[in-house]
Amino acid sequence: MSRIAQNYCxxxxxxxxxxxxxxxxxxxxxxxxxxxxxxSNPNNVCGAILTWQGKILLCKRAIEPRYGLWTLPAGFMENGETLAEAAARESMEEANARARELKLFGVFSLPHISQVYVMFKGELATPEVSPGIESLETALVEPEDIPWDDLAFPVVRQSLKLYLQDPASDRVHNATAIRHEDGRIEWLSN
Ligand SMILES: [Zn+2]
Structure with a gap:
């Protein structure tokens, strides 16, 4: 088990x-x-792939971990929220981004860090986005300009990779991260 330090009741x-x-x-x-x-149970992280005319919204992280690297808007679900509400809230908090319609895109199990990512996709209501307090910068990026070497997390890379295989698809992905001993992350999808 992962031992989350809780020394006092x-x-x-x-x-x-x-x-x-x-x-x-x-x-x-x-x-x-x-x-x-x-x-101590797994945490749910909700996020979104939001697009404007084919460009994808990315945020440059202003917080650790992975300060200065690019990510999709995503964060821990709050009590009392639905999955989609959490994804919409994170998009607003990190990029002042309003999604027009969020559809479930994929569920990503990360058992090595006891997290489950639930990613949505949708269109931006307007292209007006700007950094929230947790972002240094926001950008609407053409698929060919995605900074693959400067992405914050493997789940972000995998989400973008699956999305770009067929951006118009309504397929819902079910992906599992396998962490190998050398630290490499392999994805199993079905
Ligand atoms: Zn007690």
Whole structure:
């Protein structure tokens, strides 16, 4: 399991321990003082491939990790949101971008970092985009000008690659990242 550091119980403030709770089958962070089991589960990240006349919206990251590299608008889902609402909110926060209609594009499982990316695609309502607080720069990029060597994350590269195979397709992708021992990421798709 990945051990997310949680040394103190967020309910009662006492020190926590790692153990297998009764009736469970894997180690959890447990507070023996108040009995709370602090589950750690995968995070959902929602993002979007937004286009204007065939150009793709990219954002240059103003935050770590991968400061200064290009990404698609994407971020952690907030409580109470739908997937599409999260993708639309991230597009607005990172690029002041308004999507006209978001369609599900693909689900990307990243078990090595316990994340699931849900990517949408859609058209921009207007080409007026500008950097939000988490971006240094925004750009509408022709497919042939995508900075493949300066993309922030493998999932961004894979999303763009799948999208550009057939931009008009309504196919929904299901992709899984396999991280090899040398750090290389391989994608399985179906
Ligand atoms: Zn506690």
């Amino acid at each position: 967020s309910v009662c403030g006492e020190k926590t321990v790692c153990c297998v709770p009764a009736g469970d089958n894997r180690e959890r962070v447990v507070c023996e003082h108040c009995g709370t089991v602090h589950y």
